[in-house]
């Protein structure tokens with residue numbers, strides 16, 4: 001299937017790409033949010049919300065998705081060191097936007113030993129903490145289809161997005177000094193192709209389409225898992241960040257933390273909300289009022305001036321102290 | 337030798353007719369102005385990130401990347417420079433009993449009735465507030481600033497701690513600018529003060545009016561000096 005003319009986004013990642021050139025449809029015209037008051041489209045072209053669904057129960061940990069990600073984004077992850085775990089590299093890096101995280105889980109309810117594998121990466125939050133925290137106009141944008149993208153040419157490398165993100169995703173390149181993370185293959189989606197990872201996945205653990213389609217697919221999968229004894233199976237689409245455009249099907253949706261610390265109720269931290277919320281207008285108002293007050297008093301108040309009497313008193317005091325008693329005609333004693 | 341309680345060894349009455357008093361030696365003045373320049377650069381570069389409406393200030397420093405890079409280094413320079421001032425000035429900035437009386441009667445200061453107030457040494461409570469305000473806020477800005485310095489200390493603190501550090505840094509920055517405004521205002525409002533940091537000297541009248549114990553001590557010290 002190719003991107004049909006009446007479709008604004010690819011509905012699947014497995015289909016082959018269009019054979020005719022397609023003009024990219026993700027750009028300034030679709031920007032609905034932009035960091036630090038950067039430019040947003042006046043009448044953003046409404047696009048269907050897209051999502052990537054990661055079915056953790058189907059993943060075999062082959063890392064084809066990681067390889068596809070490196071390939072498509074042309075990143076150069078360092079050759080790592082084996083320290084006896086399966087994660088490779090050991091964490092997300094500016095050159096590795098997605099990472100399979102492996103957990104050995106001793107299920108206390110069933111006594112089963114479970115090997116949990118979660119594909120970590122940007123969740124493309126509907127309310128992105130990274131975007132909220134960023135001080136550089138237009139360095140982080142959100143398109144009307146839900147994708148959150150970092151625009152490197154506007155990025156200043158401050159690392160605020162790392163503090164803003166509830167999922168610990170962005171990484172700052174020590175070479176180019178800009179923030180990097182999964183783009184949801186915005187450059188592929190813009191021309192009718194699904195994300196590289198979803199395309200590469202041999203088990204269809206990663207699927208891509210409209211958010212509604214992905215929810216429907218997830219519902220089927222969850223029903224199937226429940227019928228096979230995973231009664232807590234569910235969809236991870238956390239409401240605390242307004243839902244995400246990367247969702248998980250989890251067999252233990254009641255305890256997402258077992259998947260290598262996936263947060264149970266992620267939301268933008270209150271500290272970040274206060275810093276980016278009240279602190280700014282209150283701070284500017286305080287400084288503004290103080291400056292205006294000081295300027296007004298400086299202009300309209302006489303000020304505290306030294307008078308001729310003060311000078312005379314000073315001379316008297318100094319004479320008295322210096323000589324023991326006042327003298328009639330003190331003369332200049334340059335370096336007394 | 338008269339005991340030296342309210343003055344620095346380098347403070348001196350340099351002229352009698354009219355009385356003129358040296359308040360700061362050249363080293364202290366250079367130290368002060370270097371600190372001031374650092375402060376202004378930090379204020380302009382830091383507030384560029386504080387609010388989107390101020391982001392344009394980054395143009396002064398060659399863009400966002402340059403501003404982000406520069407700010408923390410100037411912060412270190414400010415800290416070192418301020419410490420230089422701190423050690424020169426700290427012992428005369430200890431809060432004393434007469435400061436509390438002076439503060440309780442602050443309206444006499446504003447309305448120009450200093451004769452009703454206790455005589456003061458080299459600094460009044462307002463000056464001491466600026467001194468200690470700067471000290472504690474620079475300390476807070478330094479500690480939180482290093483925690484936020486992502487380029488060189490990306491793993492110094494956890495993400496949770498860094499969030500708090502950024503908030504504290506932003507709030508401290510606002511507070512220190514308030515102290516800065518108070519400092520400039522007081523220096524201009526109290527006529528005759530600015531020359532202490534330019535020429536290094538003040539008039540006798542100024543000293544008599546605002547810092548009489550300081551002036552008295554200088555005169556006494558000079559009386560007992562062996563004749564040259």
Ligand code: HEM
Nearest residue numbers: 378379382383385404407408411477478481484485506509
């Ligand atoms: C004393 C040493 C200081 C250090 C090490 C320091 C470091 C930092 C760092 C690392 C940042 C993040 C942006 C960047 O990476 O450049 C920052 C932001 C900032 N700094 Fe400083 N700084 C210091 C002093 C100051 C001072 C004296 C002021 C105010 C006059 C100030 C005001 C600010 C402001 C307003 C921000 C932005 C906060 C926000 O985004 O809300 N800083 N500082």
Ligand code: SF4
Nearest residue numbers: 134155156158159161
């Ligand atoms: S490092 Fe992150 S927060 Fe800072 S400008 Fe770049 S995208 Fe924005």
Ligand code: SF4
Nearest residue numbers: 122123125129130165
């Ligand atoms: S997961 Fe983090 S980096 Fe990705 S959109 Fe959400 S807040 Fe931003």
Ligand code: SF4
Nearest residue numbers: 059060062063065201
């Ligand atoms: S390609 Fe698919 S099966 Fe392989 S690791 Fe990635 S998500 Fe898992």
